[in-house]
Amino acid sequence: MNIELMMLGGAGEIGANSCYVNIDGHGVLIDSGLHPRRRDREALPQLELLGERPVHTFVLTHAHTDHLGGLPYIMKSLPHARMIATRPTRDLIEIMLRNTIKLFKLDDVSKLPAGALDFYVPAMLDKFPVVFEGTLYNEPLKLQHKTSTYNGASGRSASAEDITLTFHDAGHIIGSAGVMFEAGGAAIMHTGDVKFSPQALLTGASLPRHHLDCLIIECTNGAEDKPHTYGEEKERLADFINRIIGQDGSVLLPTFALGKTQEVLKIVSELMNAGKIPKLPIFTGGMSKRISKIYDRYAHTVPRVESGFQLTSIPLTYIKYETMMNGKFFNQPSIVIISSGMLNEGSPSYRLAQRWLGIRNFGIGVMGYQDPSTPGYALLQSERDVEFTMANKPTTRACELERFRFSAHARRDELLDYIFATKPKHIFLVHGDPAATASMSATIQANFPEMNVIIPGLGESYRLEL
Ligand SMILES: [Zn+2]
């Protein structure tokens, strides 16, 4: 098998993730992300880097915006590609893109390519799930070759063999998948975003562990030597909530709407059921409600720690954006779990935090990675009662603050364990900052000097014979 690989986004960073793989003439594009911050040409996958290379199939690994936010742009540019995702991912497309359209209304998009946003309109939202084939885990699909070498009556290339594509549970969020391509006895795996150990709701990934010829693997936590365990973080969260409630305050937990909110809801409800924290009113946002329904839809078909567990069984109150500044949580000890996770300006968590910051007996628990450009990052650096700048505005924090790490990405040792189990001939390190990919590369080469380890650059072509 001959392959060519090219990154169209997300090389050396977690950006507009998109990876092109050509397998014996069959072009596959994996993911089409939107960069979390940039709104220039690098905000979307750089399709023009492909030149004349064909794209026959588009594969979506999961529904986070850094993998899916460029989808309308791909649909406009590649209208004939076959589009495939797992069923939960397909169900999430419309909810996530509705939010992306909202984001673009707030941003300056003048530096994006001309016409790139033509399909980012509400009228298109119903169409995206329709054009996607929805598949289940572990069900191989055939991708037909479309090679041009004509071979008499069969119309097929003399050497053409079918390529098989299989989605495997990646354990990261509902529907997330690692995708495996097999042809001519060779195997290529793209992990997407992956979490090997269980979270509160989802069980860990179940990716095949046999030998791989080529592995493309995410490295988000590739530089992190001291992993935080779920158990320890859960205890710390219980202590924090008890401390704030003990002083008659409310707790604000800013979280990503997709994935983290559902996991944190489960953690908080487990703490309440175990008597580790009091039974308090829980508040969350409307977008999370729609996403939680999709989690529940697949309660019996996507593996989870507590089989069949329904998020809708947790007693919740949903907050409306328009009325949230008069919420009951300002007057009675409560837990508010709401997006955005990085307190992006204008988001519900950002607006609530403005009020929270001024109330001494309240607490904010920042739940995960904070990009240095975000208000969440500025908040994390702040000292109590010392003025700091958040979203370009001077402010002072009177409330309490704590940071928690419930990562939905594999730990460094788990990534290395998977690599050592599958012993790929060629390995591409993606979806990580330079420190993460460099640290992973050094450890792999020290243990397996014969492995071809590549940290791919944007738009660079890598040709391999497998
Ligand atoms: Zn993700």
Ligand SMILES: [Zn+2]
């Ligand atoms: Zn990602």
